[in-house]
Every structure is written in structure tokens, then in C-alpha cells.
Amino acid sequence: MRILDMMTFVTLARHRHFGRAAQELHLTQPAISIRLAAIEQEFGCKLMHRTGRDFSLTPAGERVLETFHLVLENYNLLKQELVNDPAMRNKVVRIGAMDSVSATWLTPFVEDLHQSNPTLKIELTIEGTKNLIDGMNRNEFDIIFAVDPAIGDNFRSFTSCTLQMGWVGSARLIDPDRNYSVDELARMPIITFPKDTPPYRMIAPYFQDEQVLASKLTSCNSLYSIINLLVDGYGVGAIPTVTIKRELKMGILHQINVSKRFPPMPIIGSYQAAGETTLIKRVVEQARLSAARFCATVEPSMAWVD
Structure with a gap:
């Protein structure tokens, strides 16, 4: 679940009014309704009751609201720490990815990076595997996502996910x-x-x-x-x-x-092992999380994390 969804629920619970919540969040009322429906679907229960002008949280909604408040409070504290963290301030991460990644979990990955590291600058390149690996060898990327790993003493690799x-x-x-x-x-x-x-x-x-x-x-x-x-x-x-x-x-x-199944395709992340180790470690960890979250939203037979 995204931070934006949690913020939407908390704002709606505070105003008890779709119009005022939409105005504060600069969204339309249908967008608010869609987000609420998605949250309720994820939890598998009703979180809010609306009867005419009456607007109330269900017992489950009260529990969710309390948890969201804690998550958002911790998120804001972490965000402030990272803003003031010299390891992250005004840093640039150069990411290369093949278009199979671009078509799947790249967008939420970049969004998650921006949310958790507000001052981080991201340079994104979409290329084929061969060009991505060549770019890594020329030190043009900090991390790439391709079908083959970058091989060398300065590189480390991991499987972010597998696509059927x-x-x-x-x-x-x-x-x-x-x-x-x-x-x-x-x-x-x-x-x-x-x-x-x-x-x-x-x-x-x-x-x-x-x-x-x-x-x-x-x-x-x-x-x-x-x-x-x-x-x-x-x-x-x-x-x-x-x-x-x-x-x-x-x-x-x-x-x-x-009669014969085609082999699945692992998506390999390769990154520079030297240099900004704190930054790269955080980017690698976020890539793992974003890929796993994406795989959790699709049919398990289509994409998975080992």
C-alpha cells in the first residue's frame, strides 16, 4: 500500500467529507472514492459507513486509522532524517533498465525512491541488456536491471524478480x-x-x-x-x-x-559495489521491496520473487 493511500484515508477520516478531503489533497471526489475502495478491498472489509449526511468509521476503520497515523508519523520522521542525512543530500543515482522492467515495476520503484529520499536526484535510462552492461563497464550507471548480470570485481548482482x-x-x-x-x-x-x-x-x-x-x-x-x-x-x-x-x-x-513451456526470464539487478555504498545499499533494498510489492499485485504465475 502506498503512502498516498494512507494519507488519503487519514484526510478523509479527519474531514468526514469527500469534497473537503479532495480539495485538501488536490484530487477529484471520484479519485478519493477509488482509493477508499482499493484500501477496503485490500483489507477485505468495510472501513467507512455513509448514510445520507452521516459519515462514520467502522470498528475496523478505527483500527486502520490508528495504524495509519503511526505509519505516517514514522514515515515523516524518517523522511526528515533522510533530508538531513549527508549521505543522501543532493546525491544522484543513475539507473538503467530494460523495457520489460519499465512496463512492470519501474514506476513504483522510482516513486518509492522519491518518497523515501526526497532530495535524491534520479537519472533514468531505458536500454537493452547489452547496452546497459556496456554502460556499467563504462561507469555510466550505478545500478541496472537487465536479463544478464554485469560481470566484474566492482559489480554485485541479485535477482529482483522473475517474469514468466x-x-x-x-x-x-x-x-x-x-x-x-x-x-x-x-x-x-x-x-x-x-x-x-x-x-x-x-x-x-x-x-x-x-x-x-x-x-x-x-x-x-x-x-x-x-x-x-x-x-x-x-x-x-x-x-x-x-x-x-x-x-x-x-x-x-x-x-x-x-506442449512445451518457454523458460521464465529472471530480471537481474547489477550495481556498483564501490563508491556511494550507503546510497547504493538503500537503492538496492528499495528495488527489492518495489519488485516484491509489484509481484504481490499480479497473478503468481506471471511474476514472482524467489
């Missing part, structure tokens, strides 16, 4: 209700990530015959472009299914039932 890869395609090209063999899949046009990337390197072993695929592969360095090509029916592809939750829900894309 799934074969998907448009109904223009595939039958969502049919089970496909590996041979049948191999006869289709295939859209994949660039050569020398881990997903590309998985293709040949998956089909066990690289020559068969030579004329059927189209590679692309942009996840978003791959998704658009899949939606338009130019081919099928194995991509992180969590990145196309919306397309799957809308029926624009469908998971292909195949």
Missing part, C-alpha cells in the same frame, strides 16, 4: 482454443528480441533446430513494438505475460496453448 514468458498471438493468426505442438509453432512467423539477448538465445534450444527458424524470425529491440506487431497479427512471440495483462484481458492477444 508465454507464447502469445492475435486471433487473426492463432486459435486460442487449440493446443499447438512445438513443430506447429515453428511453422509460424516468430517475432523475438534481438540477437545475443537471452530470450533470443532460448529460441533455438526451444525448437531444437535453428535452421528451420532462419527464415521465420523477425527480431526487434523494443518490447512495445513487439507487442504492436503481435496485436497486428504479424507473428507469434514469447514475451513476459505480465507486460500484456491489458491486451490479454481485452482479448486483443491470447496465450497460445503449447
